[in-house]
Amino acid sequence: MQACLDEAWKYQCLTYPNPAVGAAVLKEGRLLSIAAHQQAGGPHAEVLALKEAYYRLTKDSDILPITQALHLHNYLQTHAHNLFHDATLYVTLEPCFHYGKTPPCSLLIKSLGLREVVIGTLDPNAQATGGAAYLRHNGIKVRVGVLERQCQELIEPFVKWSNGSFVLFKYAQTFNGVVKGGIISSQASREYVHALRDRIDLLVIGGNTVRIDRPILDARLVGGRAPNVLIYSKKKKFSDNIPLFGIGGRRVYIEDSLERVAQYSFVMIEGGEGMLRATKMMVDWYLQFVAPKCRALENYRCDKKIEFLHTRKIDRDLMIWSQNG
Amino acid sequence: MQACLDEAWKYQCLTYPNPAVGAAVLKEGRLLSIAAHQQAGGPHAEVLALKEAYYRLTKDSDILPITQALHLHNYLQTHAHNLFHDATLYVTLEPCFHYGKTPPCSLLIKSLGLREVVIGTLDPNAQATGGAAYLRHNGIKVRVGVLERQCQELIEPFVKWSNGSFVLFKYAQTFNGVVKGGIISSQASREYVHALRDRIDLLVIGGNTVRIDRPILDARLVGGRAPNVLIYSKKKKFSDNIPLFGIGGRRVYIEDSLERVAQYSFVMIEGGEGMLRATKMMVDWYLQFVAPKCRALENYRCDKKIEFLHTRKIDRDLMIWSQNG
Incomplete structure (x- = not known):
């Protein structure tokens, strides 16, 4: 079993x-x-x-x-x-x-x-x-x-999701907890996220992430459909040439409330610390991808590679053994 | 197998x-x-x-x-x-x-x-x-x-360790990568660390941690022996009443170099970001404990509990599913 x-x-x-x-x-x-x-x-x-x-x-x-x-x-x-x-x-x-x-x-x-x-x-x-x-x-x-x-x-x-709404928070970080500095996750992890985007009813993302990362937020890695997007932002103004606005057949909401989330059966939130804080009372599950690298907190350029060897639960903690690359 | x-x-x-x-x-x-x-x-x-x-x-x-x-x-x-x-x-x-x-x-x-x-x-x-x-x-x-x-x-x-030296870096953090704000890990995780302290030849720790946390660094949770300690610090002055100095039968070195590490077969480094950076070229393996809680980056008091459900490797990343508590 x-x-x-x-x-x-x-x-x-x-x-x-x-x-x-x-x-x-x-x-x-x-x-x-x-x-x-x-x-x-x-x-x-x-x-x-x-x-x-x-x-x-x-x-x-x-x-x-x-x-x-x-x-x-x-x-x-x-x-x-x-x-x-x-x-x-x-x-x-x-x-x-x-x-x-x-x-x-x-x-x-x-x-x-x-x-x-x-x-x-x-x-x-x-x-x-x-x-x-x-x-x-x-x-x-x-x-x-x-x-x-x-x-x-x-x-x-x-x-x-059968009885209302399921909210999944997707979170990516390096081994040492750094979430910034460009692409963190491997191709397979990103394909999984794109497959999720293909399935969900609504994708929620923070306004700052949209302004800084200028994302597409589609499911191109798996040839899937781009989900509808809720941009959670106090400021309503975004540059029209941010790629996510250029995808046909998608609705984009820009709102300073998360109330809309409850109207959908399967919602995925993608974000970092700010969104974690803002949504922690409404999230059902977290899906975290941890990349096998140590990234400096200030200078993002020099990732130190590691390799995950073995993971298990010890009491309620996770115990992760890894090798310095 | x-x-x-x-x-x-x-x-x-x-x-x-x-x-x-x-x-x-x-x-x-x-x-x-x-x-x-x-x-x-x-x-x-x-x-x-x-x-x-x-x-x-x-x-x-x-x-x-x-x-x-x-x-x-x-x-x-x-x-x-x-x-x-x-x-x-x-x-x-x-x-x-x-x-x-x-x-x-x-x-x-x-x-x-x-x-x-x-x-x-x-x-x-x-x-x-x-x-x-x-x-x-x-x-x-x-x-x-x-x-x-x-x-x-x-x-x-x-x-x-049979052919020279094995260096293990022990690292504890919350689910969202926070390493500060008091005890992070569960009892079972801490017992594992104490059992390691009982076995190792030398424990390495940073001077700032000693000054701020005032640790004992013994193996009391498993009734084991307290290891010898190398405090890695530019400043050599420490208050004598920091508990680790009061343990009998232990040697404590205070040095601004890590050269001593190579003289020992099994060395464990305990630390956070600073030590991670300082030792990343000499570490063989990392042992990371991830606690099932979201801790705010500034206000450490309000941990949000989570529960780890499932972990697996996806390509070279770790994929961690968890439940909001």
Whole structure:
């Protein structure tokens, strides 16, 4: 289940408006596959894990190019008879039981006749719950509540944006806490941020950052759509040639209040110390990128590179071991 | 092997002058035990993993109170015949092959007749290597080089302090990079630092920190010995009633040079931005504790609590998800 959780975290918030979910298939104690739901409209974690497990067991490469959920459901139901009768599915969230963008996973699991399904936590969404009861009713052994707290934490954004608003604060800094002096994060980190921008309903940014950094605030690194922007600023005047104003199909609000945030389901705030202070009572989660460099507090030019070696929680702190580069 | 690595990292640098090592025992694909070497003079990781595996298989609780390496070797050799013939030992570092403070692990493994030994990396210490060849020569299947880079990283401090000097910079900050304003880290983090102070040969600290914080710099939280201290300071005058000067059996140097550092095998520097800058060319590794709180840059009194949820590497950055408290 921990491996399912880790896999699901790789797509945290990218699954909006769906929850992040991870799943694994085991047969005779052997791990056949681990997969995560990656994006709304794409196959659920269970289906991707069953696809990978099916391929591992059969080497039937015809399944590999199939990416649509409905086609995967059909292919597995047609080809995977008797393959999973002694298999166990682990999944962080109760398999869905309603027809949404994809057919219900519970029906697929039942029709493949898995022996056991181990579920991290039940689905808090009244529309989607019922999968566990349905599977049990159909003779599949069902266990619920494995690493339950962690599985609930994983879907907290989903619970929040389903019932109102989820606010994520994105923050980038160097190893020694410096947030200024040009691009801080690596390409992969910036791609993750662009993928988030592609998903969110509103991007919030401070007026000073807009004036100083003159950002574009689009999702070009992942070919995504540019989000609507709220510039939080007392002063309403901005130079028209700041790139973010030149993006078509986007709305830009310039306001000295953050009230608008509550009207959106998924909001990302990007900023530094000033925005951290201004928004700390309204933020649900922080997403922090720490770059492997020591940057001088005054002279930003000479970054000293480091390499992160190992991170773990110690009590409530993070313990980070790194190597001087 | 990853689980062995994670276990070993829990005792990183606490094993001085020994390397950090993790080991696991598997039987028929089932994980029986994971253990790490914890402290010089104590049993090696392999012996602790075999002890735990022996207990799991036999429920013979007589082995549980045995903590001395020699007694564990003898007990296992006497009682564990035929128990491990189909077992595999995973270990991050080649099992030792010399009589040091404990009997050689290679002899124990051979006499217990394990089927296979999987080794992360060979021992770079000429005095200790030879274990893999010895085991192979005695008919045990030996595989070397699993997660080798990570297993080598794990023992980099050992390689450095064995061949000269290893310098660790300890750094504590809040989530948003603030290092000032009183105690930052949790009890468990501070206990880890005190355990390190108990092991190191020299503690280096800046003169300003001594004047402002008036520290004790001992290892009272773990009942350990207070290390010798080098105060790095241009000004040589300090108030005698600063607690660190009142600890018996310790030497305190006050110098405006860091040359003395090279004379010691294991040195820990504790400090903030100033010391980071002054020592960045001589530091081998950083150990950073990040506390789950946002602290205002000017008014230190109002910490905003957060909770760390998930951390992973993304490219060379760290990606940290946390929850607003």
